[in-house]
Amino acid sequence: MFGLNTKDTKSLFIVAFLVVVAPFILNPFPAASAMAQFNAGYPDLMQKFVIFGIFAIGFNILFGLTGYLSFGHAAFLGIGSYSCVWMFKLLGYNVIPGIVLSVIISGIFALAIGFVSLRRSGIYFSILTLAFAQMSFALAYSVLSNPKFNLTNGETGLQVYANDPQWFHRDSLPDLPHLFGLSMRATHKLEIGAWEFQLNAGYYLCALMMLVCFYLAIRIFRSPFGLMLRAVKSNQQRMNYTGLNTRPYTLAAFVISGMYAGLAGGLLSAVDPLAGAERMQWTASGEVVLMTILGGAGTLIGPVLGAGFIKYFENIFSKINDHVLHSWFAFLPDGLEDFVVFLIHPFIGKGWHLTLGILFMLVVIFLPGGLVEGGQRLGKWLHRRKAKDTPSAKTEPAE
Amino acid sequence: MSILEVKNVGKRFGGLQALSKVNLSVKENTVHAIIGPNGAGKSTLLNCLVGKLMPDSGSVMFDGQSVLGRAPYEINQMGISRVFQTPEIFGDLTVLENMMIPCFAKRDGAFTLNALPGVQKQKDILQKAEQMLEEMRMSDKRHMHAAALSRGDKRRLEIGMCLSQDPRLLLLDEPTAGMARADTNNTIDLLKEISDQRDITIAIIEHDMHVVFSLANRITVLAQGTPLVEDDPENIRGNPKVREAYLGETA
Ligand SMILES: Nc1ncnc2c1ncn2[C@@H]1O[C@H](COP(=O)(O)OP(=O)(O)O)[C@@H](O)[C@H]1O
Numbered sequence: 001m002f003g004l005n006t007k008d009t010k011s012l013f014i015v016a017f018l019v020v021v022a023p024f025i026l027n028p029f030p031a032a033s034a035m036a037q038f039n040a041g042y043p044d045l046m047q048k049f050v051i052f053g054i055f056a057i058g059f060n061i062l063f064g065l066t067g068y069l070s071f072g073h074a075a076f077l078g079i080g081s082y083s084c085v086w087m088f089k090l091l092g093y094n095v096i097p098g099i100v101l102s103v104i105i106s107g108i109f110a111l112a113i114g115f116v117s118l119r120r121s122g123i124y125f126s127i128l129t130l131a132f133a134q135m136s137f138a139l140a141y142s143v144l145s146n147p148k149f150n151l152t153n154g155e156t157g158l159q160v161y162a163n164d165p166q167w168f169h170r171d172s173l174p175d176l177p178h179l180f181g182l183s184m185r186a187t188h189k190l191e192i193g194a195w196e197f198q199l200n201a202g203y204y205l206c207a208l209m210m211l212v213c214f215y216l217a218i219r220i221f222r223s224p225f226g227l228m229l230r231a232v233k234s235n236q237q238r239m240n241y242t243g244l245n246t247r248p249y250t251l252a253a254f255v256i257s258g259m260y261a262g263l264a265g266g267l268l269s270a271v272d273p274l275a276g277a278e279r280m281q282w283t284a285s286g287e288v289v290l291m292t293i294l295g296g297a298g299t300l301i302g303p304v305l306g307a308g309f310i311k312y313f314e315n316i317f318s319k320i321n322d323h324v325l326h327s328w329f330a331f332l333p334d335g336l337e338d339f340v341v342f343l344i345h346p347f348i349g350k351g352w353h354l355t356l357g358i359l360f361m362l363v364v365i366f367l368p369g370g371l372v373e374g375g376q377r378l379g380k381w382l383h384r385r386k387a388k389d390t391p392s393a394k395t396e397p398a399e
Numbered sequence: 400m401s402i403l404e405v406k407n408v409g410k411r412f413g414g415l416q417a418l419s420k421v422n423l424s425v426k427e428n429t430v431h432a433i434i435g436p437n438g439a440g441k442s443t444l445l446n447c448l449v450g451k452l453m454p455d456s457g458s459v460m461f462d463g464q465s466v467l468g469r470a471p472y473e474i475n476q477m478g479i480s481r482v483f484q485t486p487e488i489f490g491d492l493t494v495l496e497n498m499m500i501p502c503f504a505k506r507d508g509a510f511t512l513n514a515l516p517g518v519q520k521q522k523d524i525l526q527k528a529e530q531m532l533e534e535m536r537m538s539d540k541r542h543m544h545a546a547a548l549s550r551g552d553k554r555r556l557e558i559g560m561c562l563s564q565d566p567r568l569l570l571l572d573e574p575t576a577g578m579a580r581a582d583t584n585n586t587i588d589l590l591k592e593i594s595d596q597r598d599i600t601i602a603i604i605e606h607d608m609h610v611v612f613s614l615a616n617r618i619t620v621l622a623q624g625t626p627l628v629e630d631d632p633e634n635i636r637g638n639p640k641v642r643e644a645y646l647g648e649t650a
C-alpha cells in the first residue's frame with residue numbers, strides 16, 4: 001500500500017497506531033499514584049518525542065545511509081525555529097507559513113554548508129559541520145542581535161512582541177500558534193476512573209508530520225537513491241569507477257536531512273513560539289547523534305526509538321530527587337535507606353546524563369545495532385524458546 | 400582500428416620518472432596485455448587512463464576523445480570500466496544490489512535523484528542484473544552479502560558489474576594476483592569467454608606469464624616506465640630484450 005511492500009506498510013501502520021494512542025499508553029499510572037511521575041503522556045513531552053523523532057529520522061538519512069557523521073545538524077534545527085517565529089512575527093500565528101519557511105530556509109543553509117563540508121569525508125567532514133554549527137550559534141547568540149539589526153534577539157530568544165506587524169492576525173484568532181484557528185495548546189482532558197489522558201492539538205499536528213516524514217524516509221530507503229547512498233557508505237571508490245558521481249548524492253542526502261531538522265525546529269516553535277540560540281549548540285548536535293546510534297543507525301524505526309528514549313530520560317529521570325528516593329526506600333532501616341539513596345543519588349536529577357552515558361556505552365558495546373538490534377535479539381530468543389518448548393510438548397504424551 | 404591511443408605520456412613522482420614517452424595503441428576487439436617487472440609503471444599507466452592520475456605530458460585518446468582532465472566517473476560513462484587488483488565491490492550490500500548499481504549508472508547517468516519509486520519496481524534493472532548474475536553463474540548467491548563471498552567470487556562479481564555496463568574497453572590490473580591456481584584458471588576461462596562472446600576490448604596488466612600467453616593477442620612490455628617492445632605473443636616469447644628486462648636473464 002502507498003507504494004510500500006507489505007512489511008513496510010505494516011511498520012508504518014504500527015508506528016501510526018502507536019503515535020495515535022500515545023497519550024494513553026504513555027500514561028499507564030493513575031494520576032494520583034506515586035508512579036504518576038513516570039507518566040510521559042503529557043503534551044509537552046509527547047511533542048518532544050515526535051519532533052525529535054523527525055530530527056533523528058532525517059539525521060539517519062544522512063548518517064545511517066551514507067555514513068557521513070554530521071556534528072552540526074542542530075544548526076538547521078535552530079534555523080528552522082527562527083524562521084518559524086519570524087513568520088509568526090510578520091504574518092501572524094498560523095503555523096503553516098512558519099513550518100513551510102523553516103523547511104525552505106534550512107534547506108538553503110544545508111545546501112551551502114553541505115557543499116563546503118562534503119569536500120572532505122570522515123573526521124574532517126564532522127569537524128567542518130561542527131565548525132559551521134558553532135559559527136551559526138555565535139551568529140545567532142550575539143552577532144545577529146544588535147539594536148541596528150536584530151534577527152535573533154540574542155540571549156533572550158526570538159519571540160513575538162505586541163508591536164510586531166502580524167499582518168494576517170485577526171482578533172477572532174487565538175493569540176498563540178494555531179492551525180486555522182485551532183490553538184496548538186488546545187487540549188482535551190479525558191478522565192477515565194483514576195486515569196487522566198490529555199489529547200493535545202499541537203501533539204497531533206507534530207505526530208502527523210512525523211508520520212509523513214517516516215513514510216518519506218521509508219520511500220527513500222527503498223528507492224534507487226537510497227541504494228546509492230548505501231553504496232556511498234560501502235565503497236566510494238567503486239562508485240566513482242562505476243560511473244557515479246558521489247558528491248551530488250551525498251549533498252542531496254545532506255540537504256534532505258537538513259530539511260528534516262528544519263521542520264523539527266519549525267515545529268518546536270509552532271508548539272512553543274520562542275526560539276533561542278542554545279538550540280544550535282553543539283550539545284544539541286551531539287544529542288541527535290546519540291539518538292540515532294542508541295536507536296540503531298541505518299534502521300528505519302531506530303532513530304524514533306532513540307529520540308523517545310533520550311527525551312524520556314531527560315524529562316523523567318531528571319525529575320527524580322532525593323526526596324522521591326527516600327519515599328521509595330522508606331521500608332528499609334534508616335541507615336540502609338540513607339546509604340541506598342546515597343548510592344543512587346549521582347544517577348538521578350541533574351545526574352541523568354550519567355545514567356544516559358552509561359546506558360549509551362552499554363548499548364554501543366553490547367548492541368552495536370542499537371535498541372533495534374536489542375529488540376531483534378529478544379524476538380529471536382523468544383522464538384527459539386517457543387521452538388524448544390513445542391517439541392517437548394509433543395513428546396510428552398508419547399511417554 | 401585502435402580504440403585507445405596513448406601518446407608520449409610522462410609522469411613524474413618527485414624525483415622518480417615513473418613513466419616517460421609511453422606510446423600505446425590498443426586495437427578494437429583485441430586482448431592487449433601490458434607486462435613488465437615490478438615497479439615498471441604499469442599501474443601508474445593504468446591510473447592515467449582512468450582519471451585517477453593526471454599525466455605530466457602527452458595525450459590519452461579513447462575513441463577519438465581525450466580522457467585527460469576528466470573524473471573517473473566521466474571516463475566510465477564514456478565506456479571504460481576498470482577491475483581493481485584487489486576486488487572493489489560493495490561489501491555491505493547483497494550480490495544482487497551490487498549488480499544493480501552499475502545498471503542504474505548505465506541507465507540514469509552519473510546522478511539522478513530517484514528517491515521515491517522502489518528499487519523493486521525497476522523491472523528493467525532487476526532483469527538486467529539477474530541476467531548478468533546468471534552469466535557469471537552467481538544467481539544462487541544473489542542474496543548473500545558481497546563481503547562474505549570467496550576471493551574468486553568477488554573477482555567474478557566485480558567483472559560482472561563492469562560487464563553489465565557493456566563497456567567498450569575493460570581494464571584489468573593484475574586480476575589474478577594472489578589467487579590460487581584453480582581460481583586463476585577460472586578467471587582465464589571467464590575472460591576468454593568474455594572476449595570471444597562480446598564486442599569488447601580488453602587491456603590487461605599481468606604478472607603471470609601463463610595468464611598473459613593464454614589470453615593476449617598483443618603484448619606491450621614496459622620497463623622502467625618506457626615501452627620496450629610491442630608485438631604478437633609468439634614474437635615476445637622469444638625476444639631476447641624482453642627476456643633480459645622482464646625475466647632478469649642475460650641473453
Ligand atoms: N603515488 C605515487 N607516489 C610516488 N611514487 C609512486 C606512486 N605510485 C607509484 N609510484 C612509483 O612509481 C613506480 C611505478 O609504480 P607502479 O606503476 O605501481 O609499478 P607496477 O604496477 O608496474 O609494479 C614505482 O617505483 C612506484 O614506487
Ligand SMILES: [Mg+2]
Pocket residue numbers: 441442
Ligand atoms: Mg601494480
